[in-house]
Amino acid sequence: MIRLVLFLFVLAGIAFGAGWLADRPGIVAVQWQGWQIETSVLFAAVALVTVVLAAGIVWSIISTLFNLPGLMSSSVSERRRARGFSALSRGIVAAGAGDPKTARRAAAEAERLLGNEPLTLLLRAQAAQLSGDQSAAEAAFHEMAANKETRLLGLRGLWMEAQRRDDATAARAYAETAAEEAPGLPWAAQAALDTRAASGDWSGALALLDRNSRSGIADRNSAKRLRAVLLTADAMAKQESAPDVARERAVEAVKLEPTLVPAAVLAGRLLGRAGELRRASKILETAWRETPHPEIAEAYMRLRDGDGSRDRLERARMLQRLAPAGHAEGALTVVRAALDAQDFATARGAIIHLTQEPTQRACLLMAELEAAEHGDVGKAREWAARAVRAKRDPAWVADGYVSDRWLPISPVTGRIDAFEWKVPPIELGGPILEHEVETAFTVVEAAASAHSPASVAAPAEPVKAAPAPILVPAAAPVADEVAASPYATADAGTTTEVEIEAEPRVRA
Numbered sequence: 001m002i003r004l005v006l007f008l009f010v011l012a013g014i015a016f017g018a019g020w021l022a023d024r025p026g027i028v029a030v031q032w033q034g035w036q037i038e039t040s041v042l043f044a045a046v047a048l049v050t051v052v053l054a055a056g057i058v059w060s061i062i063s064t065l066f067n068l069p070g071l072m073s074s075s076v077s078e079r080r081r082a083r084g085f086s087a088l089s090r091g092i093v094a095a096g097a098g099d100p101k102t103a104r105r106a107a108a109e110a111e112r113l114l115g116n117e118p119l120t121l122l123l124r125a126q127a128a129q130l131s132g133d134q135s136a137a138e139a140a141f142h143e144m145a146a147n148k149e150t151r152l153l154g155l156r157g158l159w160m161e162a163q164r165r166d167d168a169t170a171a172r173a174y175a176e177t178a179a180e181e182a183p184g185l186p187w188a189a190q191a192a193l194d195t196r197a198a199s200g201d202w203s204g205a206l207a208l209l210d211r212n213s214r215s216g217i218a219d220r221n222s223a224k225r226l227r228a229v230l231l232t233a234d235a236m237a238k239q240e241s242a243p244d245v246a247r248e249r250a251v252e253a254v255k256l257e258p259t260l261v262p263a264a265v266l267a268g269r270l271l272g273r274a275g276e277l278r279r280a281s282k283i284l285e286t287a288w289r290e291t292p293h294p295e296i297a298e299a300y301m302r303l304r305d306g307d308g309s310r311d312r313l314e315r316a317r318m319l320q321r322l323a324p325a326g327h328a329e330g331a332l333t334v335v336r337a338a339l340d341a342q343d344f345a346t347a348r349g350a351i352i353h354l355t356q357e358p359t360q361r362a363c364l365l366m367a368e369l370e371a372a373e374h375g376d377v378g379k380a381r382e383w384a385a386r387a388v389r390a391k392r393d394p395a396w397v398a399d400g401y402v403s404d405r406w407l408p409i410s411p412v413t414g415r416i417d418a419f420e421w422k423v424p425p426i427e428l429g430g431p432i433l434e435h436e437v438e439t440a441f442t443v444v445e446a447a448a449s450a451h452s453p454a455s456v457a458a459p460a461e462p463v464k465a466a467p468a469p470i471l472v473p474a475a476a477p478v479a480d481e482v483a484a485s486p487y488a489t490a491d492a493g494t495t496t497e498v499e500i501e502a503e504p505r506v507r508a
Helices: 003-021 042-098 100-114 118-131 136-145 150-163 166-180 186-198 204-213 222-239 243-256 259-273 277-290 294-301 310-322 328-340 344-354 360-376 377-387 434-451
Strands: 027-032 035-040 395-397 400-405 420-422 470-475 490-498
Touching: 003 042, 027 042, 035 042, 042 100, 042 118, 100 118, 118 136, 118 150, 118 294, 136 150, 150 166, 150 186, 166 186, 186 204, 204 222, 222 243, 222 259, 243 277, 259 277, 259 294, 277 310, 294 310, 294 328, 294 434, 310 328, 328 344, 344 360, 360 377, 377 395
Parallel strands: none
Antiparallel strands: 027 035, 395 400, 395 420, 470 490
């Protein structure tokens, strides 16, 4: 439409000019070499335009003849590139569809037609990865890393290959190089941070996190949380070798995240060792109000080395008052402290409302209470048996991995700050570990021995048939520290028999 309008405007202009010249007749005379040419102005104008157009056509023909070899070569190159990109497209589709044979063939054709086009190297690497040819994939990524345009892509590919073969040193080197060359590259910054954390280089991880924050990669809130986690990890690593530095790091972590349980527990313990009991108590109480946790309770009750069991019971009662209304952790803390102080009435009063739908901890505490207060082995064993199928208590969980203690990174994925304090996601709560039941039975046996005088022979009783053994799934052998955890995950296909005997067992 626009072209039509422009054409009409040009045509109208020509008509207007011709009419204007026709209305104003005149003569154009040219004298040259004894020749004199006279003509009208209109004819002279038409002749001039014709000569200009003819000259342009002649020049275009001559230019085309001179450029014809180049045009033919360019046409061949364009067709070659078109075929190359067509092969490249087929290869990418084949790689995405998981067809390594077609992808390799298309990659070879594209490389022959396109040469060192960056996408051909990428296709070759993907085809090699699909075929399981790790050396060929790494060779392609090395070529990309040597090219300035594709260097970062090559480094990422090499980093992924190093991770695939569990070469932490090489993976860290590639990630660090990419992060140095492109500080604003999110994957490189995160990869370098993860590798430093995985290797235990907490100071280096903190420095890199600060750089990421300055470059705007990490938002303020997430960077604040990550910094608190890394400070806590560094403090845990230095609490024995450099307790003063560890204490400063832990306190700084608490300032950033007052409710980060591991930071609060570590800061409270280290401050307590340094004699700063008031400050330690304040930190632990603040964390407890938001997140009642058994580790906080343990640290709070044992702040003073000289405290007896009665003193710890009073501190447990303080925690129960500070806990959110109806929170079970406050009652469980009082029960544990009351049992240690042999204040059985207080223990029973605190736990009685938890016995309607008891968790595993509540069942085991109830078993210990029955055995310690009355020496009632039968009831104690009944509660210990109930613990096998009771609801699970919260534990440290990350990526399906259950640990008995907090860890700064996930042992499954290497993700920082992955652990959460929650009930493990297992159907029906899942059974507890065998050693928890064994511990409960040991307590029952000890209590039974304490209530039975050794010098008085027990009257003969008819032998009772032992109940059927309770099957308790054994812990999955994921890591050494989890194998000893009361919250470790169970292997669904493995069971261990724990017999409830009619008579107490005596262990060597």
